[in-house]
Amino acid sequence: MGRGARRGTHPEELLRATEPASPDASGEATYFPPGSTILWRYRHSVAPLRVVEDGPRQLVAWLPGGTPLLRPVLPDGRDVRSVGAHEMFRHGRALRRDVWHGYGSLRIAPRGRPWSVWIFRDDIRDHLRWYVNLEAPHRRDELGVLSDDRV
Numbered sequence: 001m002g003r004g005a006r007r008g009t010h011p012e013e014l015l016r017a018t019e020p021a022s023p024d025a026s027g028e029a030t031y032f033p034p035g036s037t038i039l040w041r042y043r044h045s046v047a048p049l050r051v052v053e054d055g056p057r058q059l060v061a062w063l064p065g066g067t068p069l070l071r072p073v074l075p076d077g078r079d080v081r082s083v084g085a086h087e088m089f090r091h092g093r094a095l096r097r098d099v100w101h102g103y104g105s106l107r108i109a110p111r112g113r114p115w116s117v118w119i120f121r122d123d124i125r126d127h128l129r130w131y132v133n134l135e136a137p138h139r140r141d142e143l144g145v146l147s148d149d150r151v
Contacts, residue, residue, distance in 0.1 A: 031054040031055055032051045032054045032059070032144075033051065033054075034051055034052060034053060034054070035050065035051065036050070036051045037049070037050055037051075038051055038061065038143065038144030038145065039143045039144035039145075040061060040063070040107065040144055040145055041143075041144065041145065041146045041147070042135070042146075042147055042148060042149055043093075043148050043149070044071075044072035044093040044095065045069065045070055045071050045072055045095070046069060046070040046095075047063055047067065047069040047070075047100065048063075048067060048068075048069070049061035049062060049063045049107065049144075050062045050063075050064070052106070056111065057110065057111060058108055058109060058110045058111060059107075059108075059109045059111070059138070059145065060106065060107070060108050060109075061106075061107050061109075062104060062105075062106055062107075063100050063104055063105045063106075063107065064100070064104045065100055065101070065102050065103045065104045066099050066100065067099060067100045067104075068097065068098075068099055069097075069098060069099065069100055070095040070096070070097060070098070071095070071096055071098045072093040072094070072095065072096075073093065073094050073095070073096045074091050074092075074093070074094070075091060075092050075093070075094050077094070077096070080093070102120060102121070103120070103121045104120070104121070105118050105119065105120050106118070106119040107119075109138050109145065109147075111137075112137050113137060114134065114135060114136060114137055114150065115132055115133060115134050115135060116132075116133050116135060116138075116147075117130060117131070117132055117133075118130065118131045118132075118133060133149065134149070134150040134151050135147040135148060135149050135150055136148045136150065
């Protein structure tokens with residue numbers, strides 16, 4: 001762990017369920033070093049984030065604006081949010097290449113907790129905004145972290 005994401009990995013490989021990372025040979029927990037790039041994955045999305053802090057309490061990572069990523073769309077290519085809530089969860093998902101819009105997002109994932117907090121700046125960059133994402137506790141592997149949305 002800690003070397004960051006591998007290049008050239010097929011998106012399907014990135015989305016597969018993984019086992020949590022085990023301690024290293026010394027029995028010590030392993031963490032991603034600050035400045036390394038990891039993949040923050042959900043079942044239907046993949047984004048490379050820069051590690052700010054990783055330790056026994058939490059993982060903190062930064063997603064700069066304009067970063068290329070894979071995001072979920074409906075099988076016909078429409079944006080997931082382009083349909084009403086009654087239809088949003090009745091369809092499968094496909095992946096589309098996109099970029100992170102806005103000024104970036106600082107993500108904080110407490111260890112073993114079923115949520116993460118995402119902090120944003122608004123378009124004027126004067127105000128902070130935040131969002132709590134309800135999700136399964138993050139699992140770790142050599143590429144980064146993997147979770148599933150709960151909503």
